Amino acid sequence: MAEFDPATLTYNEAGLIPAIAQDHANGEVLMMAWMNAESIARTLDGGIVTYWSRSRQSFWRKGDTSGHVQRLVEFRIDCDRDCLLLIVDQTGAACHTHRRSCFYTLVEDGAERITADPID
Amino acid sequence: MAEFDPATLTYNEAGLIPAIAQDHANGEVLMMAWMNAESIARTLDGGIVTYWSRSRQSFWRKGDTSGHVQRLVEFRIDCDRDCLLLIVDQTGAACHTHRRSCFYTLVEDGAERITADPID
Numbered sequence: 001m002a003e004f005d006p007a008t009l010t011y012n013e014a015g016l017i018p019a020i021a022q023d024h025a026n027g028e029v030l031m032m033a034w035m036n037a038e039s040i041a042r043t044l045d046g047g048i049v050t051y052w053s054r055s056r057q058s059f060w061r062k063g064d065t066s067g068h069v070q071r072l073v074e075f076r077i078d079c080d081r082d083c084l085l086l087i088v089d090q091t092g093a094a095c096h097t098h099r100r101s102c103f104y105t106l107v108e109d110g111a112e113r114i115t116a117d118p119i120d
Numbered sequence: 121m122a123e124f125d126p127a128t129l130t131y132n133e134a135g136l137i138p139a140i141a142q143d144h145a146n147g148e149v150l151m152m153a154w155m156n157a158e159s160i161a162r163t164l165d166g167g168i169v170t171y172w173s174r175s176r177q178s179f180w181r182k183g184d185t186s187g188h189v190q191r192l193v194e195f196r197i198d199c200d201r202d203c204l205l206l207i208v209d210q211t212g213a214a215c216h217t218h219r220r221s222c223f224y225t226l227v228e229d230g231a232e233r234i235t236a237d238p239i240d
Contacts, residue, residue, distance in 0.1 A: 002231060002232045003231055003232075004227045004230055004231055004232050020140055020149060020152065027147030027148070029149065032198065032203045075228075076224075076227070077223070077225040078151070078222040078225075079215050079219075079224070079225075083223075085149050085223040096199065097199050102199045102200070102203070103203075103205040104196075105197040106196055107124045107164065107195040107196070108195075111122060112122045112124050
């Protein structure tokens with residue numbers, strides 16, 4: 001087994017890598033956000049998913065203000081080492097609209113339709 | 121229902137938006153790639169997932185050379201309209217390494233471990 005070093009991943013010009021969060025219980029894709037090398041290290045160290053907020057330019061340990069914590073279950077890397085898949089134990093809503101998943105808008109027959117309601 | 125217009129999505133400075141492909145049969149996250157507005161239109165029009173290849177700077181209708189076609193089952197947009205979730209019917213391997221999913225590398229106890237073999 002090769003030791004894992006976050007520096008060996010491929011980041012974009014802003015030093016970020018996309019991270020997909022998937023519900024470990026039912027496989028639902030919950031959200032996509034961004035990480036830098038330090039947020040990856042914090043996530044692996046503490047087991048609480050910590051993103052990098054591009055809008056606030058700061059670490060974003062999910063749930064610190066909302067209570068909607070993501071506990072890390074599995075941490076996966078893709079073949080090109082430029083995308084992450086986080087299998088998580090999600091408390092409550094992953095989405096800031098208080099829906100379980102951010103992907104609640106379906107495009108169907110050329111129109112948009114909302115397929116989920118806020119849960120809390 | 122609002123009519124869907126790809127121009128209303130949020131693209132990065134290169135005109136691209138990340139698209140996550142998820143297996144409709146078992147919920148497995150298969151890959152993440154990029155789309156531009158025209159590749160979205162082609163995907164919705166023909167029902168065959170068409171990405172934009174950043175390395176080749178060209179449209180990439182998945183399966184044209186490999187046979188590993190992705191038929192579109194559902195097209196979803198996230199809350200910020202800057203990420204897509206494609207539920208797909210995947211023929212064979214989604215990954216260029218001939219694994220079903222690109223996310224075959226697990227980080228566990230500080231080390232990397234390959235968790236899937238090529239399937240064809």
